[in-house]
Amino acid sequence: MPLPDLIEIVPLGATPEVEITVPGSKSITNRALILAALAEGDVTLEGALWSEDTQVMVEALRRLGYTIGVRPDAGEPGNRTLGVTGLGQVIPAGGTTKQPLELFVGNAGTAARFLTAFLCLGQGVYRLAGVPRMHERPQAALLYALRELGYRIDSEGDKLPVTIHGSGPSAGSCRVDIGESSQFASALLLCAGLGQWQIGIDGESGAESPYVAMTTGLIEAFPSDG
Structure with a gap:
C-alpha cells in the first residue's frame, strides 16, 4: 500500500504527562x-541494548571466560540488564599458535575493533573473524597503532580475519588516524588504562570527535572496581 504524499500531524491540545523508556x-x-x-x-x-552487535560482544566475552548474566528489562523489550563479573588484568581464556581461540564477530564493527585492542591484553593467541562484509571493512589504522605499541597481529591486507598474539599490558605510545573510523581510537582508549598506553589521535576533530568524546566520557564515569 503506497504512502500518501503528505501526512497531517495534529498538535495535541494539552501537554501529556507520560514516562517512557527508550531502547539503549x-x-x-x-x-x-x-x-x-x-x-x-x-x-x-x-x-x-539487546541487538545483534551487543549479543556478538556478549558471546565473545563468554567464550573468553567471562561470566555475563542477562535479564529482561520490564520497561523496554529491546533492552536487557547485564551482570558482568570483571576480572581486571586477567583475560581468562586464550589459545595457542597452533590452535588460536576463535571468536566470531559477525558484521559488528564495534565488537571487531574493540576486541582487537582488548585481546592484546590477554596471554594467548586469538583469531577474530566475521561475515564476508566485515572482512571488507577497514582495520589498518588500528592494527598499525597496536603494532606501534609492540603487539604482534597477523593479517592479510590488514583486514579481518586477524590473529592476535596477546602479550599483556605493555607501556608505550602510539598515534591513530580516525579518518576511516573513530572506532579505532575508541578501541585503544578503552584499553589504554590497563594497557598503560598513551594514545595520540589524528583526523578531523581528533579527541573531540563525538564518538571519541563518548568513549572518554564513559571511561571517566566508569568505576574501576565494579
Missing part, C-alpha cells in the same frame, strides 16, 4: 561491556 545505545552498550570486563568485581549494566 549499541555504541554505549559495547563500550560498557569492555569496561566492565576490565573492571574488578561485579558490574550491573541497566538499559543495555
Whole structure:
C-alpha cells in the first residue's frame, strides 16, 4: 500500500504527562561491556541494548571466560540488564599458535575493533573473524597503532580475519588516524588504562570527535572496581 504524499500531524491540545523508556545505545552498550570486563568485581549494566552487535560482544566475552548474566528489562523489550563479573588484568581464556581461540564477530564493527585492542591484553593467541562484509571493512589504522605499541597481529591486507598474539599490558605510545573510523581510537582508549598506553589521535576533530568524546566520557564515569 503506497504512502500518501503528505501526512497531517495534529498538535495535541494539552501537554501529556507520560514516562517512557527508550531502547539503549549499541555504541554505549559495547563500550560498557569492555569496561566492565576490565573492571574488578561485579558490574550491573541497566538499559543495555539487546541487538545483534551487543549479543556478538556478549558471546565473545563468554567464550573468553567471562561470566555475563542477562535479564529482561520490564520497561523496554529491546533492552536487557547485564551482570558482568570483571576480572581486571586477567583475560581468562586464550589459545595457542597452533590452535588460536576463535571468536566470531559477525558484521559488528564495534565488537571487531574493540576486541582487537582488548585481546592484546590477554596471554594467548586469538583469531577474530566475521561475515564476508566485515572482512571488507577497514582495520589498518588500528592494527598499525597496536603494532606501534609492540603487539604482534597477523593479517592479510590488514583486514579481518586477524590473529592476535596477546602479550599483556605493555607501556608505550602510539598515534591513530580516525579518518576511516573513530572506532579505532575508541578501541585503544578503552584499553589504554590497563594497557598503560598513551594514545595520540589524528583526523578531523581528533579527541573531540563525538564518538571519541563518548568513549572518554564513559571511561571517566566508569568505576574501576565494579
